[in-house]
Amino acid sequence: MVLGPVKLVFRSFQTRNASNVSFIGIGQMGSRMVKNLLKKGQEVKVFDVVPAAASSVPGARVCNSAAEAAKDADIVITMLPTGDDVKHTLTQKQGILEGIPKKSLFIDCSTIEPKMAQELHRISTENGVRYIDAPLSGGVTGAENGTLTFMVGGADGDLKEAEPVLNKMGAKVFKCGDIGAGQIAKLCNNLILGITMIGTCEAMNLGIKLGLDPKVLTNIVNVSTGRSWSSDTYNPVPGIMPNVPSSKGYEGGFSVPLIAKDLYLAQAAALSCGTPLLLGALAHQIYRTLILQGYGDKDFAVVYEYLKGQSKNQ
Amino acid sequence: MVLGPVKLVFRSFQTRNASNVSFIGIGQMGSRMVKNLLKKGQEVKVFDVVPAAASSVPGARVCNSAAEAAKDADIVITMLPTGDDVKHTLTQKQGILEGIPKKSLFIDCSTIEPKMAQELHRISTENGVRYIDAPLSGGVTGAENGTLTFMVGGADGDLKEAEPVLNKMGAKVFKCGDIGAGQIAKLCNNLILGITMIGTCEAMNLGIKLGLDPKVLTNIVNVSTGRSWSSDTYNPVPGIMPNVPSSKGYEGGFSVPLIAKDLYLAQAAALSCGTPLLLGALAHQIYRTLILQGYGDKDFAVVYEYLKGQSKNQ
Amino acid sequence: MVLGPVKLVFRSFQTRNASNVSFIGIGQMGSRMVKNLLKKGQEVKVFDVVPAAASSVPGARVCNSAAEAAKDADIVITMLPTGDDVKHTLTQKQGILEGIPKKSLFIDCSTIEPKMAQELHRISTENGVRYIDAPLSGGVTGAENGTLTFMVGGADGDLKEAEPVLNKMGAKVFKCGDIGAGQIAKLCNNLILGITMIGTCEAMNLGIKLGLDPKVLTNIVNVSTGRSWSSDTYNPVPGIMPNVPSSKGYEGGFSVPLIAKDLYLAQAAALSCGTPLLLGALAHQIYRTLILQGYGDKDFAVVYEYLKGQSKNQ
């Protein structure tokens, strides 16, 4: 394959440590990402609004505020639920801006609106701080194993500086374009994912109800035009693949509310540029219906179980 | 069912010719399939309701009726637009049943309702004829190059007998299960395809409108969870891949009415077993809307152009 | 209102009885319709494939076959589940055609495909029998109270003859056009109904979750542009109106599988003329999803309860 206009994938094997790295947001994802930083020899100062969370990673230096964590940092990383959380953590009293040195690099790994990424960039720049957006994919498993994929938007020099640190937590770093481009790429990818998964569930359910062997159908699809990650790597039908959530009661994996959140962000972004998302809008609603029907703590492939239904009568 | 995930694809290299093969339905697909049979040394008797079509393949022996073509045939193959066409060709006056010898094999390669396949099987059996359904994928290009994929339903012995002939026209033969299973597998695969293509178009369009480079986005998606045949083999955005319809004005390829037909058949099959197809139903309507908006002669990836829109203002 | 090209609504007050009326299909609807015929002084011969059903109406003369019921009849009425049932009852051994006198009138009140109505008309005509399609709305309550609405397609003379009999079972008779037009009108009306009901449920649910008083919201909608039969006559929120299914546990009324059937027939009709039904297709799938989620025996307004959800968490 001929790669695009810029050299797309670049994995650095530099091992030089940024002298000071801070990490804010020590939840399911953040705690595992910090563990990998520590494992690779990178010292880390951490902060979380929940003190117990901040103290959960042995070896990390716990701080009492975002400002304290950001103090003297060369790089400050955030991993937070929403764009508003990031903005708040940046600008509030005792927030990042009160501690972070001029010219340091702020890397936001949260999944947020592309427009908010641009706003965070503006605020950072006005305060003499460099900013890149670096949302990731790979989930809790990827965070645990250090195999995350980062999709990064920002200036080339900043990406270069971020790369060694990101590579300690993940396996791939993609340069997507300017500020916000990382967020856009992630949303577009997850938009396809959310739709294709439901389509795969609908078709597998149909074939099985009509009497096909699920493994035979999967094998045909996987070498045909219906092939996708949803069928060949993360098949939603229990028992087809041994180590995916569908074969473990739809536990773990990528939860329904998380894909619903990404599809919402895609909708919001689509609104901002007048772009229709017909299947995207319906997929979004289907995931939200699932939450209301009690599937909110399951992996998103549980759409299959939902479509299979509870009763046999038509 | 005997076959499991591994033993699924079997390509025979037998070259023994069935002494007599007849082919009914000499259209865009049928004419190319017959050419490949002839090229591999298989003599073929042909019939089409349009005499000019029947005479279009040099070297084939043209007959004046389906009955005449079927006379003395070991294998009769049909490639027709609809299930009703096949039934009519089978049962009408001067139809296949009036010519075909007892115990011969009738292979229907048309894409039809699974239920109709079962009815054709019943009628054939009542008349002492063996029947299998063998719909195919690969389109005009696959027919031309002899690289079609056949999805076959029926008895093992019959499949074994069909295999050498199918292999002269295609590259893969899948055993899907009992009578009708070939049709079901094809519909399920194309259901995923029809949905995933629209999802890919929606996401590519969104990313591009938000400023991403289409090649960069494609490269990211193709190694991420949004990966599918629609993005990595048949990308709908002009200029990403050189030899796909999207890069040739959406000419050739898999036309919008054909995917619409398959999604309709999927709907009908879903109705018969009380299975919901939420995205499938909407995808079906989107393709039908495209036909009404004047895209009826384009490749189905033209959804991208449709979503891109005619005016810039929102 | 200025009425359309033909005099649309005509209610006859003629009381002359057709000497002989037969009724085939004595189910939930048929039994009540026969009772009203009897009540208005019309003698009726009845037949049902289930003998117990046929005997369930005191005063009707039970026959042992459709042919026997049709013998000597001036008018034969059918009220059956599907188009195939009607065709079978007409053409089978001991079917209507074996008994009905030439020139008698066959009135089919079943809801079936418009194309099937045309086929029944053709078969009837070939056998010297006159045919009209006269599907109805109003449900079990309308059948009980004799307030059904009939939508009739066929020749003017035949309609005129049918009218006095239909008026004994219903309150309104609409001439819709040629053969099949009654079916088409019914499907179009119920297509709007199925969509509008879901839209009303979505909006009522939204308003209530956001804190509005359901009665206040209903009152506003009912005098505004959101007004419809679904909100002002059959409100889906429990407690707004006293005597509708939503206020009685969604019992009785118009069941989910029945609206799903009508939306399916609308889809099939739309396919036949290449017309897209975007919301119609999705509405159809939503009702079918409800059946699978265990709402198959409830009134179709139960969509409100479904959307309200089982859990409170987002």
Place this chain on the structure above:
Amino acid sequence: MVLGPVKLVFRSFQTRNASNVSFIGIGQMGSRMVKNLLKKGQEVKVFDVVPAAASSVPGARVCNSAAEAAKDADIVITMLPTGDDVKHTLTQKQGILEGIPKKSLFIDCSTIEPKMAQELHRISTENGVRYIDAPLSGGVTGAENGTLTFMVGGADGDLKEAEPVLNKMGAKVFKCGDIGAGQIAKLCNNLILGITMIGTCEAMNLGIKLGLDPKVLTNIVNVSTGRSWSSDTYNPVPGIMPNVPSSKGYEGGFSVPLIAKDLYLAQAAALSCGTPLLLGALAHQIYRTLILQGYGDKDFAVVYEYLKGQSKNQ
């Protein structure tokens, strides 16, 4: 809440004038609303960011800033495109808050997010100003004729004070509940409207393509369960009703971008409370698709023309 189903509509015939009324936002709607205020003897000070707009209403006193207009006002009314516009006009330099006297009443007639209404209320209250939300329906025609419907949220005393002024511009005032309730009621109503209109267009198009006379079908629907404002007052098929946009080339009326905006606000509100809007989401996307297909300056009933299609082939 005190109000029940009957006491809902209250139209005041008080004619006492608020001594000082100011109106900000003199566009298509605002200019007509001001004219009606003047016609009923109410003096008005006006402001618009476009000076030419502010000067367009003879008899109104033009001010140079929102602050100047608000000075000494008992009541300040805003009619602006978005919630952000209202907030800006309220809080900016030379904005309303710099001029409006303490305890005066701020009435926002714009259609905005319910949450923004609550924020505007908070800001107003913190500055000693009373606030109610009073979005309206009725469009340019209603503004012209003084027949608007206002849906009002806020404290009872404030509503009472607003009523005489609102009644000079409209025909109905609904109390919907607390702050934001006016916005919620409007969104819920327009959500039903947007869905029902498309459903009506789909069904009318289907019936007409199948051969029904559009007037006959309309007449049947309008006395049946498919009845709604979209069919009986604003029929989308040209030629059915003389004075609606569909009979005037879909000019005037309620433009596609405006219904798309309302459906977007409904989506955003639904997201905030985890409520699914399945048909609502799809309806939203359909209107946005129409904008892209070049229907952005037409009345929203133009969905009928879009579904009818450009080509006849299936």
